[in-house]
Amino acid sequence: MLAALGSGTLIGLVLGLVGGGGSILAVPLLVYVVGIRSTHLAIGTAALAVTANALASLAGHARAGTVKWPCAGVFALSGVIGAALGAEAGKAFDGKRLLMLFGLLMIGIGLSMLRKRKGAEAPDVHLDRGSAAHLLPRLIPAGLAVGLAAGFFGIGGGFLIVPGLIAATAMPMRNAIGTSLVVVAALGMTTAVSYAVSGYVDWSLSALLIGGGVAGATIGIALGRRLAGYKGLLERLFAAIVIAIGLYVALSEAR
Template sequence: MNTIQFLGFSASILIGVSLGLIGGGGSILTLPVLVYLMGINPLVSSAYSLFVVGTTSLIGSVSYMRKALVNYRAAVVFAIPSFVAVFLTRRYIMPAIPDPVLMSDSFSLGRNVAIMLFFALVMLAASLSMIRDRRNQAAGQAESLRFNYPVIALEGALVGTLTGIVGAGGGFLIIPALVVLARLPMKMAVGTSLLIIAAKSLIGFLGDLSNIPIDWPFLLEFTALSVVGIFVGSYLSRFVPGQKLKKAFGWFVLMMGVYILVKETIL
């Protein structure tokens, strides 16, 4: 194992730590780690990301279930259209993307570069969502739930499509939707988000099994380290103010998004 690969496996722990601390964000790191540190093709990396994020989130959601911090009604309303969208995206849309995506006499945009550029734009959107102050949104109470079913379902479908394309769990979109549209308290939104991320990511991964060869020994080792990280993150969440951590992580994601844009277009 060389130094770069060691850093990649170490980063897998940080992916889990982020999921354990803020219920999201870790998935936004998985694709760059797999592509730039582990040297894996972006299309394959997006599939691996689904498995890593899905398995880690599923294990992390168990502790929230035990504390009664998962709202299953909200999860179902959001998740069903998301499940359908992510599976269809991985099974039919991704294999149909041409390579190159765009080509002219003086310009060519390959599929792998297009995936990374799209992912960088997702990272920029994610960073703004994390940096923005949402303390006023966290004040909702579970007793006053009022579901906006069509809007929640629509966002579920959009997040599912996004997950299918780039392999990101979408927690940075799910949590605000649950807090604003379903009026869940922040901690319950985090627990519900982890369960949704787990289910739709693993369902999306199933759509890849017939399209992409899977290196199971590597994938299971990488995922195991991420699972260790989510236990560490869940423990640290007792001591670290979540809002401050989320903002700091948002700035980190912003810098990574800018780096990917620069690397894929200029360097």
């Protein structure tokens, strides 16, 4: 119980400090710290906790008006289809190999976080009849691809969704983060339901992760305000941690 609460607090702290990335730590924490022996049970449990945390964060972004709802709806719908397919593939995959691939994914995400983001923003972008012909061919494939990865590995996919939304629509970062939470919640719920039906969710552990996450996020947000001038440094430090954990997971399972 203490390990689960501590893990949830750490996940929430990271979310509060750097605005994302907590979900990528959930599965390794459940396996190596909490001690869940089943990779599939860890993925299902993490997915449920990620969904709850995303919905809690979405409420604040919705009040701030940073969510582009039509774009979020299309991306989420295609992502849910991908997540359902990915979750079924993940459950059929060998647990040890799945965890090794998860480690490799962490390395890739960590490296992508170190890359500088390009400008060329379109703050007024919105999906309607006039822009559908241009935006839909971009949003649908991106959502499907991200959903497959999120369902297969049981992650919220925020670090995949945000770049996907920006690449498809050129919306500003603050809008991409708010919009991504709709997709994270939809994909996390799809994965959690799929794993729960197969008995791969520990409900009590999920509750502890969510409770710890709320406390950690509160601390992280307050700390993030004080360290706002060091946000770039914090993101690079977190990227290095993600890469290091990914290397440990991949090498451990490869052995």
